[in-house]
Amino acid sequence: MGLTKTDNFTTEQNELASLAKALGHPARVAIIEYLSSQADCVCGSIVDALPLAQATVSQHLKELKNAGLIQGSIEGNSICYCLNPEKWKKFKQMLEPIFTKSEAPVCC
């Protein structure tokens, strides 16, 4: 079907999946890495930094924005995108218990 049965899972599970999914594409990883290290966060710079067409980058930015991982603010003629600290904090908090438990698997 291609249609995820979100109703059968908890809000937390859906939230974590949504964040992970947003990061689940190399272009979006590249955008996040760019934004986390670059002072220049103007949309046009992101497009230039990626090996994809402007329309494609715009779409990836939209998905990251929908997931809440980044936010955009109008900066004169262009738009400045940057990471959303709160969302990343939440992402980290949801992953941490899994990271910890994965260090010493329960069985096998």
Next chain:
Amino acid sequence: MGLTKTDNFTTEQNELASLAKALGHPARVAIIEYLSSQADCVCGSIVDALPLAQATVSQHLKELKNAGLIQGSIEGNSICYCLNPEKWKKFKQMLEPIFTKSEAPVCC
């Protein structure tokens, strides 16, 4: 096209995206959470714990296995799945710098 241009991104970016993508579905989040807290890691128990058909769960397990996040070992008549500590460690190591930098965004 539906075909990701992986060639244009670094191995690291593709690797991180691949791990994130594997976790990018609530059913797979549920499986991981189950495996990280349950002593019983037999495949059948996972199927019972999820609100999805056996074939569907098997497919999700396959994807998690392909990404390397879990590994399966034959346990008598059935199969025991468990988290792969090394892969989770790598996942954590790749995310950590982003988590850190996201605490204090460069701009905006």
Next chain:
DNA sequence: ATTCTATATCGTTATATTGCAATAAGACAA
């Protein structure tokens, strides 16, 4: 050998995603 049990794979349908060219929309400049 046959049956049972557990898991994987196949085939199919519906929907989602990726990518881009073309175009629209918005802000600013002249």
Next chain:
DNA sequence: TTGTCTTATTGCAATATAACGATATAGAAT
């Protein structure tokens, strides 16, 4: 207003994903 620059949206084609019933496979038990 007209043009220019920047970003978003639309429309399309190709591929991927999610879900499941049906079936195959493989080991255990009888």
